[in-house]
Amino acid sequence: MSSQDHPPRHLRDFDDAAPGEEELNQREPIGGLGGYVIGFALAILLTAASFATVQTDLIYGPAVVSALVVLAIGQMGVHLVFFLHLTTGPDNTNNVLALAFGVFIVVLVVLGSIWIMWNLDYNMMRMHEVPLL
Amino acid sequence: MSEATTGALPSDISARSGTHDPYRIGRPHDGLHGHGSEATGHGEGGPASRFVITAYGFWIFLLSDIIIFSAFFASYAVLSRATAGGPTAPELFELPSVAVQTGLLLTSSFTSGLSSLATHRRDMAWTQIWLLTSGLLGAGFLLLEVQEFTAMIGEGAGPTRSAFLSSFFALVGCHGLHVGLGLLWLGTMMAQLWVKGFRADIRRRLHCFNLFWHALDIVWIAIFSLVYLLGVSS
Numbered sequence: 523m524s525s526q527d528h529p530p531r532h533l534r535d536f537d538d539a540a541p542g543e544e545e546l547n548q549r550e551p552i553g554g555l556g557g558y559v560i561g562f563a564l565a566i567l568l569t570a571a572s573f574a575t576v577q578t579d580l581i582y583g584p585a586v587v588s589a590l591v592v593l594a595i596g597q598m599g600v601h602l603v604f605f606l607h608l609t610t611g612p613d614n615t616n617n618v619l620a621l622a623f624g625v626f627i628v629v630l631v632v633l634g635s636i637w638i639m640w641n642l643d644y645n646m647m648r649m650h651e652v653p654l655l
Numbered sequence: 656m657s658e659a660t661t662g663a664l665p666s667d668i669s670a671r672s673g674t675h676d677p678y679r680i681g682r683p684h685d686g687l688h689g690h691g692s693e694a695t696g697h698g699e700g701g702p703a704s705r706f707v708i709t710a711y712g713f714w715i716f717l718l719s720d721i722i723i724f725s726a727f728f729a730s731y732a733v734l735s736r737a738t739a740g741g742p743t744a745p746e747l748f749e750l751p752s753v754a755v756q757t758g759l760l761l762t763s764s765f766t767s768g769l770s771s772l773a774t775h776r777r778d779m780a781w782t783q784i785w786l787l788t789s790g791l792l793g794a795g796f797l798l799l800e801v802q803e804f805t806a807m808i809g810e811g812a813g814p815t816r817s818a819f820l821s822s823f824f825a826l827v828g829c830h831g832l833h834v835g836l837g838l839l840w841l842g843t844m845m846a847q848l849w850v851k852g853f854r855a856d857i858r859r860r861l862h863c864f865n866l867f868w869h870a871l872d873i874v875w876i877a878i879f880s881l882v883y884l885l886g887v888s889s
Contacts, residue, residue, distance in 0.1 A: 542705035594880035605869040624718035628725040635729035
């Protein structure tokens with residue numbers, strides 16, 4: 523038993539009303555330095571790739587949008603795993619399920635808005651192309 | 656309900672689960688059923704610790720915050736071409752400044768991660784140093800963003816110029832507001848840590864702050880990719 527499992531008396535807060543068990547267990551989501559360094563390196567690499575996609579002609583013009591979206595999603599994944607420590611571990615099941623629901627809502631809001639507004643725009647009279655009476 | 660069944664209920668249901676657990680909820684039972692996992696919060700390894708539960712609650716807040724951002728992203732995506740004859744994205748956005756902002760915020764996220772490692776070692780000096788570094792990098796990011804905004808407004812490209820600019824200022828400004836509030840939180844956390852030490856509740860708050868700071872960086876990834884880089888390339 524280390525001192526962190528049972529903190530000294532003066533470090534305990536007896537008015538602490540947060541839910542859950544008092545004592546820490548062995549499965550706290552703490553990553554090592556290596557994880558942060560790998561995550562930082564990967565994030566720099568993906569950011570540089572995103573900027574290079576736009577500022578050079580390496581990517582075929584019409585594919586730039588897809589490349590940016592893929593690189594952004596990849597970098598978000600890197601942040602979730604290496605910085606937020608979102609893993610497949612048993613203590614993380616609830617976090618992953620909440621994330622899945624969050625992603626579902628985000629996709630619904632963003633793609634749904636774009637789809638509906640594009641459709642509206644397509645089906646409306648093109649006001650700027652119609653001569654004003 | 657008959658008297659017999661109500662009489663079978665535990666007499667003191669308000670007792671702490673750690674001391675009274677009449678149905679052995681979340682306690683290992685006979686070892687024959689269940690999957691044998693030692694993980695907490697799953698009925699085998701006992702209830703989850705406050706650290707895990709607080710982080711889960713804060714994670715739900717962060718996801719709802721990201722959903723708010725998704726609404727701003729959706730409005731920007733719909734309105735990004737509605738420039739009303741005003742300045743367009745390639746004319747306004749300066750990628751070198753965006754690259755510096757991205758570097759500052761990413762490094763800030765990394766150093767706040769280093770502060771969490773120092774917290775785990777109960778190292779007061781390095782925790783404070785890395786928190787201060789994160790704060791200074793975040794302040795640098797915010798300074799560049801405010802300079803960018805004032806320059807745009809000075810050129811007549813303020814949020815009232817077009818629907819494109821309204822949605823741009825709403826989205827990027829909302830993120831900047833989050834960074835500003837995060838800096839305020841960072842300052843109060845440094846003071847609380849200094850005065851109260853590595854108490855359990857202070858460590859939970861530090862953990863929540865770190866989650867918040869990393870989540871802001873995730874939102875910024877979407878902003879620099881889908882607003883700035885996409886805006887310049889189109």
